[in-house]
Amino acid sequence: MTNRQHSPGPDDASAPGPVTTHGAGRDAARLAVVVGALGVVFGDLGTSPLYTLQTVFNPNDPHPVPVSTQNVYGVLSLVFWSVTIIVSVTYVLLAMRADNDGEGGIMALITLLRRMNGQQGRRAAAVLTGLGIFGAALFFGDSMITPAISVLSAVEGIKVVQPSLESAVVPITAVIIVLLFLVQRRGTAAVGRLFGPVMIVWFTAIGACGVSGIADHPGILKALSPTYALGFLFGHFGTAFFSLASVVLAVTGAEALYADMGHFGRRSITRAWVFVVFPALVLSYFGQGALILNDHHNVSSPFFLLVPGWGRLPMVLLAAAATVIASQAVITGAYSVASQAAQLGYLPRLRIAHTSESTIGQIYVPWINWLLMVSVLTLIFAFRSSASLAFAYGMAVTATITITTLLYFYVARARWGTPVWLVVGGATVLLAFDLLFVGANLTKLVHGAWLPLLIGLTAFAIMTTWQRGRHIVTAERARREGSLREFVDELRNDRPSVLHVPGTAVFLNRDKRTTPLAMRANVEHNHVRHEQIVILSIETEPVPRVPVEERIVIDDLGYSDDGIIHVTGRFGYMETPDVPGTLALLDPARTEGPLQLDQASYFLSTIELRRGKAPTMTPWRTRLFIATSYITADAAEHFGLPRDRTVIMGAHIEV
Known part of the structure; x- marks a missing residue:
């Protein structure tokens, strides 16, 4: 009998070739996502060693921590366990499990809470939603402070390299910030590909420097206890x-x-944290601690003094790059939060530019960009050092962490049915830990901690006022518009007096139950209507994105031969509505006749707000609501309407 060599087939599990190739490709893809996460997610967290220990032992602090062996060990242990409990436990282990169709962040928690309307605990959910909005408002403060303190702390490294350049720190920082905001309109796709490798070099460098410091004083590792x-x-x-x-x-x-x-997934972020970021941070902090123990004067700049003399200038440049990446992360985060808040009705419609054809999440919001730039520059020139700005930084961070913890445990109980004892026990431990930090930062209130609270309260007032005012305007607008069904009935009965003109008209309307003001005005004042009429309502669903096959819903208006149809376009809160693209999805068999979309006329109804005598809101909120309305983006641009075929008809409403 002749032995024949077995040729593995495509389904043979023992075949080494295909399996190895497939496994290698999958591993490479996973590695690429982890590297991407390092570049985008961990910029801010990864640059914290630049200023943390320096700030703790800052002799100019209102409540200075004396430099002693016991205090250094205690502070390092606090740093290690704070990072472990807050980052590893609160966020990585717990909060990242509370996603909204894959999307995370405090806005995702708010959306989960909004879904509880009509369910048990509705009042509590509403209160916590308000708290969540305040947390989102605090993020805008964080987005202003992070670029300022991060870039300042990096540029301050030149004082270690060349003390005579101290006066150049603020101007250099300001130039970097201006350039950073000027390039935002070009998008981050090209630069983003460099973020991951730069951060890998950064974490490798700070980890290596930490090892050298620990080697000189290995006993410092006892502080891990x-x-x-x-x-x-x-x-x-x-x-x-x-x-x-x-x-x-x-x-x-x-x-x-x-x-x-939502961009990288929980597993990739977890892997990057556990295997790269966390070890590098621990090594850096403990290396700096060892350096301070060797010479208490090193407390002035332990991060850069830990670096060998020959490597300090390159480290300053690397730190500047890392802090720009950290700043970029919070800037784009601010764009995302503002965009989501606008979609959920907490901010007016904002002009949003998509900077990438392949990545949905890469957006540019001009109004937010310039507001942040002016705010960051103001902070830089007002505080002039990272140590001074650090007093303000912690307040926004601790408040946001505390709110996230509270919302998470409520969602865990109300939505997932987590046992009460587990929720109460976990919430008690973590909230007690968080509230210690909040209390400590309140002691810095007069030294700068008031700043993020002021920013947060201002943003919160704007967001809640806009939501309230929008509700009032929508109710009054619905009253004026009247029932769509009744209007269609009247239009059918008064057919002889209304002239039918050829073509297709598309009327955009907020409420699918009411008549568009522009359509009513066209019929009542001009006595004309188009042969084919599409009334389009845009609905923002409490999910990040809506599948294309679920994008449109055609509603029955009672007649199949009048040429009038109502279409609902469904979008997620992370999507920008595209009206022409949405209408192109319509099935011609369901449109009561052919639609000439390439020649269609689009009609918009705009509202001019005026102060009225009725006490709908307090006077200051009325003025704030009207003032905020002026930043509303152009509706035609927002919905992607062709300018040359868009008609805008206005009305005014008193608030």
């Missing part, structure tokens, strides 16, 4: 409590892990 953190807290509570206001800087950027989950 929680006994040092607990001993510091309970043995020197006054000093330890005040130090928490600066220790929290080690977890700045934790919200980005959750907010960017």
Whole structure:
């Protein structure tokens, strides 16, 4: 009998070739996503070693922490366990499980809470939604402070390299910030490909420097034990409590892990955190701690002094690149939060430019961009150093973390049915930990912590006022528009008096139950109507994106031969409506006649707001609502309508 060599087939599990190739390709894809996550997600968190320990032991702090062996061990232990509990437990282990169709962040939690309307606990959900909106408002403060403190702390490294250049720190920082915001309109697709590799170099460098510091004082690793953190807290509570206001800087950027989950996925972010970022951060912090123990004067700039003399200038440049990446992450995050808030009705419609044909999430919001640039420059020239700005930074971070923790545990109980004992126990432990940080940062209120609270309260007032005013205007508009069904009936009965003109008219309307004001005006004043009429309502669903096959719904208006149809276009809160593209999806068999969409006329109804005598809102909120309305983006541009075929008809409403 002749032995024949077995040739593996395509379904043979033992075939090494195909399996290896497939596995290698899959591993390469996973690695690429992890590298991408390193570049986008961990910029802010990864640059925290630049200023955290320097701020903790800053002698100019209102409540300074004396430099001593016991205090250094205690602070390092607090830093390690704060990062472990807040980042690893609160965000990576818990919060990232609360996603809204894959999307994360505090806006995703708000959307989950909004879905609870009509369910048990509706009032509590409404209160927590308001709290979540305040958390989102605080993020705008974070988006202003992060670029300022990050780039400042990196550029301050030149003082270590060349002390005579200290006066150039603020101007150089301002130039970098201006350039950063000027290039936003071009999008981050091209630059984004460099983010991951740069951050890999960054984490490798800070980890290596940390190892060199630890090698000189290996005993510093004993601070990994929680006994040092607990001993510091309970043995020197006054000093330890005040130090928490600066220790929290080690977890700045934790919200980005959750907010960017939709772009990279929970697993990729978790892998990047566990295997790259967390170890590098721990090594850097402990290396700096060892350096401070060797010479207490090193507390002035432990991060850069940990670097060998020959490598300090390259490290300054690398730090500048890393902080630009960190700034880019929160800037694009602000675009995303503003866009989602507008879609959910908490902000007016904003002009949004998509900067990538292949990536949906890459957007540019001009109004937000210039507001952030002016705000960041103001902070840089007002505070002039990262140490001064650090007093303001922690407040926004701790408040956002606390709100996220609270919302998560409510969702865990109300939506998932997590046992009460587990929810209460987990929430008690984590919220107690979070509230310690909040309390510590409140002690810095007069030293700068008021700033993020002021920004947050201002943004919160704008968002809630817009939501309230929008509700009032919508109700009055619906009253004026009247029932769509009744209007269609009247139009059918008064057919002889209304002239039919050839062509297709598309009327955009907020409510599918009411008549578009432009359509009513066209019939009542001009006594004309088009042969084919499409009334289009745009609905924003509480999901990030709606599948194309579920995009449109055709509603029955009672007649199949009058040439009038109503279409509902469904979009997710992360999508920008495209009206012509949506109408192109219509099935001609269901449109009561052929639609000439390439020649269709589009009609918009715009509302001019005026102050009225009726007490719909307090006077200051009325003025704020009207003022905010002026930044509303052009409707034709927002919906992608052709300018030469768009007719705008106006009306005014008093608020």
